[in-house]
Amino acid sequence: MSYVSPKDFTTKMIDAGEAKVFMATRDTLIRAFMAGAILALAAAFAVTVTVQTGQPLLGALLFPVGFCLLYLLGFDLLTGVFTLVPLALFDKRPGVTVRGMLRNWGLVFTGNFLGAFTVALMMAVIFTYGFAMPPNEVGQAIGTIGEGRTVGYAEYGAAGMLTLFLRGVLCNWMVSTGVVAAMMSTSVSGKVIGMWMPVMVFFYMGFEHSIVNMFLFPSGLLLGGDFSVGDYLIWNEIPTVLGNLVGGVTFVGLTLYATHARTAAPRNAAVLPVLAVPADTTTADTTPVTADTTTVGAR
Known part of the structure; x- marks a missing residue:
């Protein structure tokens, strides 16, 4: 069977988080760079499919190809280390500290951004033939995404920030x-x-992913989107990073850790008193039981 039980894969999660804390700076940056670049290409692919077919579900159906590839290649996304690395800290693995966790997060954030921005620059060149002409319809769509998911939130103030x-x-x-x-x-x-x-x-649901946004919004700025770097940071990237952190740690990491790695003591079974049932003398069978002497003797 290829299935791994929750208790076993939770241990793998903690081990993975510990390994990421002690990974060399060079390796962490390279893996994060490649993860950001591959996810950005997948986002560009999904937007292209959506624009050309008019079917957002088809774009969403194909987008995970990038996520699967980067995971199988052993590359790291900020969203993933947000979930895995704290588990090694909670589990009190030797040498794992808050400083080490923050170092890992900072390096992965930097690598992801550099990888996503590199692809954003390449795709902007492709969409505009080296900025020699206005962006094509896919480039225009990316610019619209950037506007709607920055100044679009800002229009609603605190309610928009909460939604984001x-x-x-x-x-x-x-x-x-x-x-x-x-x-x-x-x-x-x-x-x-x-x-x-x-x-x-x-x-498909349009949730906010900090690394995908590292591609979409710089691309939008390069392609003439009507929003600023400040809009991108305040009305998207920073709240998205915080939301990604809370979502990964709270609803995935801690829940699995608490119930599979550090389970509570089992509840004792209730002991119920055994009630005596009085014999029904009126219906009891009082016929004596006699041995079958013929069979017994045969033995």
């Missing part, structure tokens, strides 16, 4: 569920199936 934050929470609830689902199986096909479903949900 909760979309970030729900996003990493789904994405981190995909990360964990990949640990439920020892086969490549099982890992891919487990990852595909929750990632598709987040993309």
Whole structure:
């Protein structure tokens, strides 16, 4: 069986978080860069499919290909380390500290951004033929996404900020569920199936993913979107990062850790008194039982 039980894959989650804390700076940055770049390409692919077919569900259905590839290649997303690394701290693994956790998060954030921005720049060149012409319809769509999900939130003030934050929470609830689902199986096909479903949900529902946004919003700015860097940071990236952190740690990491790695004491079974049932003398069979001497003797 390729299925891994919750108790076992929760241990794998803690081990993975510990390994990421002690990973070399060079390796952490390279893995994060590649993760950001691959996810950005997947986002560009999904937007292209959506624009050209007019079917958002088809774009969402195909987007997880990038997530699956980067996971199988061992690359790291900020959303994933938000969920896994704190578990090693909660489990009091030797040498794992808050400083080490923050170092990992900072390096992964930097690598993800550099990878996503590199792809954003490349795609902006492609969409405009080296900025020699206005962006094509896919480029225009990306610019519109950037406007709607920055100044679009700002129009509603605090309500818009709350909506943005909760979309970030729900996003990493789904994405981190995909990360964990990949640990439920020892086969490549099982890992891919487990990852595909929750990632598709987040993309189709329009939840806010900090790394995808590292591609979409710089692309939008490069392609003439009507919003500023400040709009992007205040009305998207920063609240999205915080929402992703809360969603991954609270609804995925801690829940699994609490109930599978550090389970509560089992509840004692209730001991019920045994009630004596009086004999029914009126219906009792008082016929004496006699031995079958013929059979007994034969033995």
